Amino acid sequence: MARSNAPPLEPTSRRWALLAGASCLLPLLLQLPLQIALTIAGAGIGVGVLSWRKPLPALLRLIMVLALVGTVLVLTRFAIGRDTGCALLAAMFALKPSETYTLRDARSLIGFALFGPFATFLLDQGPLSLILGLAAALFALATLQRLAEVEARPEPGRAVEPALSPWQRLGAISRLVGIGLPLALAVFWLFPRLGSPLWGVPERALARPGLSDKMAPGEMVDLMNDETVTLRARFRGATPPTSQMYWRGPVLWNFDGRQWTQPRWFRGLPPAPVRSSRVLWDYDLEVEATDDRQFVALDLPRAAPPNSRLSLDHGIYAEQTLTSLTRWHLQSSPPANYEPELRETMRRAALALPEGYNPRTLALAQRWRRELGGNDAAIVERAMTMIHREFAYTLTTPLLGRHSVDEFLFDQKAGFCEHFSSSFVVLMRSAGIPARVVTGYAGGYYNRIGDYWLVRRSDAHAWAEVWLQGRGWVRVDPTAAVAPERIYDTLADRAPGASGLFGSIGAVTPLFNLSDWMRRGWNDFVLGFDANRQQRLLQPFGVDRLDSTRLIVLFVLFASVAGLWMIWLSSRGERERDPVLRAWHALGRRYRRLGLEREPHEPALAWAERVGKARPDLAIGLLQLSQHFSDWRYAGGQAGRREARELRNELVRALRVHRPGRTGERR
Incomplete structure (x- = not known):
């Protein structure tokens, strides 16, 4: 009904x-x-x-x-x-x-x-x-x-x-929105922000593609096909060579024969001792949201930044889940000596292998150990030489079976970083050398416009770390050992515009650089405006820090000004948008010097009659205009759109031309 x-x-x-x-x-x-x-x-x-x-x-x-x-x-x-x-x-x-x-x-x-x-x-x-x-x-x-x-x-x-036409209608709505814009800006910039939200945002049901605490067959290649930005880095001073840009993420210790996982109880242990080299990389990271707590850092971070901590294997974990853009200042150095003394618990974890898997790999590793007299460094070197001579890099690989490492090392001999790192670590453990898989990102793309480095999910990489007596953990990248002439079907050429329709002239690269630079500016100007930056808002004006009281005072001041601005614009209303009304109000102000200005509450004809009583010489012209204005404003004529526009313009001209002195004013 x-x-x-x-x-x-x-x-x-x-x-x-x-x-x-x-x-x-x-x-x-x-x-x-x-x-x-x-x-x-x-x-x-x-x-x-x-x-x-x-x-x-x-x-x-x-x-x-x-x-x-x-x-x-x-x-x-x-x-x-x-x-x-x-x-x-x-x-x-x-x-x-x-x-x-x-x-x-x-x-x-x-x-x-x-x-x-x-x-x-x-x-x-x-x-x-x-x-x-x-x-x-x-x-x-x-x-x-x-x-x-x-x-x-x-x-x-x-x-x-x-x-109204569609454009006129949208324009009218835009003006209404513009009236409230100053108040909205005052709320954004000055309303006191909390360091953390009052309530948590629910976790995403569909996880964001990114680094995981496990490495299962096929997962890495899906990540490598994703061009989404994961971080931006700006170096304060010297920049490491691209070949040394290893962005350290989850370290995987446990292997069940098919997938690698990260022991969660390792996260609570203090970081292993490390003696850093003299090389120092000082940089700022802008990390996109991942819905996780761990984020990457240049290998190897010296210390955890505020509001984060280092795990046993130097993974960095934020105190809060990274549900939004975050910024971090870090320092990293290549290690000169990384955990020179390996505790027995860690040694067992770094040598553990599931029983009944990959017998050919185990036999090969034990034979190498006998032939090389138990020299760990020599075993590592022989494995890298074998990869360089016999293996190829490709993304097109069949799914491996139960003895995945055997199939890769002896039969397939072609794959990508997931295969190389996993098989290399299993081979090292089979030879009695503690080893683990490290996942993260390798390299980056330099944006010349913004002077920063861009790392995308397609830069995902996995490498190995082996523990050698007297040196501790040493990074080994078996994927990098593949001979250049046997690199097929690669995703290494990642610079935007380097391939595709405009690849030959690189026309897309400047557009990409400009677009990402604008996105970074948005992140800095809007998404990165948190409670700390709000408190430092007036530093350029000599105010080091704004406490809550000062912020509230500033907010009330600017909100009051914005409110008065809204009231003033709203009170003008239609009379300021209609040219007839503007001309009519201007006419009333011309009679102010005669002491006969129209009162705000006074109807048009009543005002003309009052002027006529005081100054009969001004009555005729003003009375005619007042009648014409009243008919236009309130009579609701039947004229069409074009005729109505012509009548309006004629009335506006008459109102603008009329002057008290032009109707016989005495001097």
Whole structure:
């Protein structure tokens, strides 16, 4: 019954409502996995087409809801978290057009759609999400304005003000948003921020691609195909050669015959002793969100930065989960001597191998040990020589079986870093040499515009560390030992613009550099503005630190000014936008020097009569203008759009020309 009493939705307004809803859904879809986003977008388009002419049956709508929700849950593997919640929100909104036929339905659709941009910021806070979200909000507000105008139209037969064009409507909404912008900026910059949020943001249901505390077959190649930025580094002084840029991440000790894992209880142990070399790399890291606590550092970090700690194997762990962009200042040095005395517990962990796996590898390692007289360094050198002479690098590899290391070392002899590091460590352990797998990133891309280094997930790498008497842990990269002529199907050439359509001229590289530099500026200016930076906001003006009291005082001051600005602009209202009203108010001010200025509450004709009583010589001209103005303002003429514009311009000219002295004023 309530639906039948609601005004129906005309086709033009329905198109506005659906387009506004689609604009609100777009930024959210861009942050969802591609398969889920395409499924929801296809469902939304299909529902909009099927329900355009007539409502869909209730049973069909119920089936569509159950089917789409079930599909989303299957694609997210029934994981509960931010991703699944946002995907379900998008799915529900995609089905909303099937019940949008009245003005009230359209308002409900727009109100629901505005949750889309807000949900987007749970997944991403980049500039593109902000721009798309702001555009969607403006479009939605303009649509609500149109719906209000449609509902307020008089009965048929009465005069109707000419409708605004789409650009005029968006411009009007933009001006309204601009009125509140100073207050929003005051809140962003000056409202006191807490060092940590009042509540935790739920974990992502679908983990971000990144380094893990395990290395299973095939996982590394998926990561190497991801061009997403993981960190940006700016060096304070000397920069290490690219060949020495090993960004240390999780260290893997345990091997079950198929995958490597990191013992979690190692994280609580103090860092192993290390004597650093004289080489010092001083740098700042800008780490993208990973939804994990561990982040990488240049091998080997000297100490943990504030709000983080070092583990036994010099992994760095933040005190809080890295759910947003973070910045760290670190110093690293190549180790001169890394844990020269290996405790028996650590030695056993670094030699452990599962029984019943890889018998050919075990036999080869034991034979080498006998032939080389137990010389650990010589065994390492022989393994590297074998790799250099016989092995190839390729990403196209079959899935290995139970004896994966045997198959790689004796049969396949081709693979990528995951195969080389895993097989090398198993070979070393089989020879009685403590060894472990280290995962992280290797190298980086230098952005000349911003003067910083960019590391992407495609730079993911795995290498080995072996423990040698008198030297401690030594980094060994077996992948780097492959002869250049046997490197096939590689992802090493990672510079943007170095391949593809414009690769030969490098036209894409400057665009990439500029784009990422702008993203870094956004990170620095907006996402990195935390409580510490807020307290240092006025350092350029000689104020070292703003405490909470000063911030509150500044916020109240600027918020009050912004509030007065909003009140003043709002009070001007339509009279400042309408040229007729501006000219009319200017006319009243011209009579101020005669003591006959119009009072704010005084109607036009009443003011003209008052002026006529005081100065009969001014009455005729002013009375005619006042009558013309009243007819224009309140009579609601039947003129069309073009005729109305001409009448308005004529009235404005008459009001501007009229002067008291030109009607016979006595001097």
